[in-house]
Amino acid sequence: MIGHVYAKFSEEEEAADALNVMNNRYYDGRRMEVEFSPVTDFREARCRDFDEDSCRRGGFCNFMHIKPVPMCLIRDMEEDAEDERRRDEMERRRKEERRSRSKRDRKDRHRSSRRDRRSRSRSRSRSKSSGGRDEA
Helix, strand or coil: CCCCCCCCCCCHHHHHHHHHHHCCCEECCEECCCCCCCCCCHHHHECHHHHCCCCCCHHHCCCECCCCCCHHHHHHHHHHHHHHHHHHHHHHHHHHHHHHHHHHHHHHHHHHHHHHHHHHHHHHHHHHHCCCCCCC
């Protein structure tokens, strides 16, 4: 099981999100291939010899050698997540700004066209009341 990493999640949705985010990303120059594991009880899959520092099979052991997640990986993932949240928030704000701008533009065009129609109708009514003559 050389190079395999297992993560246990309390919710299936969280596991699916992690799979989608982590699959095909690179860590330490190597591409990660993420998939769901059939292991449901991690206690049964652990190498008890490794837990007692006495497993001699090393990477060729058929049981899991549970190791802590390196802090540098946790920090990198937190930074990536924060960057992604910022990008999403900026994109959401841009979309809202564009939407509100287009609404304002539509309102302005509508007001402008109503003003134009009113001014045209006033000028027509003035010319009709003056008998077709322009009053100066």
